[in-house]
Amino acid sequence: MNTFYFIAFLSIFFAILVISAKNPVHSILYLVLTFFTFTIQYVLLNAQFLAIVNFIVYMGAILVLFLYTLMLINLNKDSEPVKSGMVKIAGVLGGGCLLVVLVGCLKQVGVADPVLLKDPNLGLVQNLGKVLFNQFLLPFEISSLLLLSAMVGAVLLATKEKKTA
Amino acid sequence: MESFFNTIKTVPLNHYIMLCSIIFSIGVIGVLIRRNAIVIFMSIELMLNSVNLLLTAFSVYKGDASGQVFVFFVMALAAAEVAVGLAIIVMIYRNTNSIDTNVLNRLKW
Numbered sequence: 001m002n003t004f005y006f007i008a009f010l011s012i013f014f015a016i017l018v019i020s021a022k023n024p025v026h027s028i029l030y031l032v033l034t035f036f037t038f039t040i041q042y043v044l045l046n047a048q049f050l051a052i053v054n055f056i057v058y059m060g061a062i063l064v065l066f067l068y069t070l071m072l073i074n075l076n077k078d079s080e081p082v083k084s085g086m087v088k089i090a091g092v093l094g095g096g097c098l099l100v101v102l103v104g105c106l107k108q109v110g111v112a113d114p115v116l117l118k119d120p121n122l123g124l125v126q127n128l129g130k131v132l133f134n135q136f137l138l139p140f141e142i143s144s145l146l147l148l149s150a151m152v153g154a155v156l157l158a159t160k161e162k163k164t165a
Numbered sequence: 166m167e168s169f170f171n172t173i174k175t176v177p178l179n180h181y182i183m184l185c186s187i188i189f190s191i192g193v194i195g196v197l198i199r200r201n202a203i204v205i206f207m208s209i210e211l212m213l214n215s216v217n218l219l220l221t222a223f224s225v226y227k228g229d230a231s232g233q234v235f236v237f238f239v240m241a242l243a244a245a246e247v248a249v250g251l252a253i254i255v256m257i258y259r260n261t262n263s264i265d266t267n268v269l270n271r272l273k274w
Contacts, residue, residue, distance in 0.1 A: 004176045008184045015188050015211055019195030024203055031207050038214055045225045050236055054217075057240055062210070062247050069251045070203060073258050091197030099190035103183065112178035118228040123221075131230045132237065143241045150245030157252035160259070 004044060011037040028066050035059050045115070047123030181222040188215035202254050202264040206247070213243050 014034040021027045035058045042051035121127045132140060188211060195208030217236045224232025254264055261268050 002175060004180070008180070011184065012187055012191070015191045018211065019191060019199065019204070019208060024201055027204050027207055031210065034211065035214065038218055041218055042221060045221055047221050047225065047233055050217075050221055050233055053237065053240060054214075057244060058210075058214070062244060065247060065251060066203065066207065069255060072255060073203075073264060088198045092194055094197055095190045095194030098193055099186060102186040102190070106179060106182055106186070109179070112226075114175055114177050115181065115222055115226050117225055122225060122228060122230055123233055127230055128233055128237070132234050135231070136234050136238075139238060143238055146245050147241060150248050154248040154252040157249065158255050 004041075007037050007040050007044070011041070024070055025067070028063060028070065031066075032059055032063050035063070042123075045123065046117050046120065049123055049125045049128050178222065178226050181219060185215040185219040185222075188212075188218075200266050202257070202266050203251075205266065206250055206254070210243065210247070213239060 011034055014030050014037065017030040018027050018034060021030060035054065039051050039054045039059070042048075042054055192208045192212035192215065195211065196205050199205055199208070217239055220232045220236050220239070224230065224236075257269065258264050
């Protein structure tokens with residue numbers, strides 16, 4: 001049994017659990033597991049930089065941010081909103097149609113070559129850093145501006161408004 | 166270590182596209198069927214991650230590092246999006262005492 005298929009099965013399994021878990025905290029924990037399987041996929045593709053960034057930024061930072069927000073919001077069991085059965089069936093049908101269309105398109109093309117690692121240094125930090133700071137220097141600087149503005153915006157939005165009136 | 170990476174060499178690119186399509190569709194279904202704003206956000210993260218994995222797979226397939234740099238930018242963008250989005254959710258919760266997206270269907274109260 002190939003490692004890829006096992007990990008892919010785990011990814012799909014945990015992703016389904018993310019959207020079907022009743023408790024949002026369980027959803028977040030399943031999302032952590034899903035992202036961990038994605039990290040393993042990156043390691044299998046020898047994209048070591050992305051594996052580490054996925055591990056630290058997604059699992060470490062973003063999901064902890066989710067958990068903190070959930071802690072601030074203090075959800076109870078009875079305040080958990082539930083959609084009616086019809087809307088759920090319609091949602092699953094809509095998403096299923098998207099999947100059928102994507103898979104149907106994929107059936108039209110032939111089987112591609114296996115994913116071969118031609119250059120073993122491709123995903124290493126040294127190689128990616130060279131590409132990032134030569135070819136993509138301007139987008140890198142602009143993304144730093146984006147992060148700064150997002151931070152300012154988040155602080156502005158989340159601080160309580162003072163009663164001015 | 167070499168044999169560990171050799172296991173990937175039998176997987177055709179189609180199966181990566183298939184896996185990422187399935188995960189993306191699960192994210193779409195999650196956005197459609199849940200009413201909890203935070204779970205909707207998590208479904209969006211799921212979709213972003215499936216695209217990230219596909220970009221990486223194509224990058225390895227073509228032997229071009231640009232795809233992996235793009236994934237890096239997508240991650241930076243996702244971090245910014247999550248920070249602003251969660252701030253908005255906290256603000257909505259303060260105003261309505263609920264994170265049910267159905268409460269917001271009138272866009273004012």
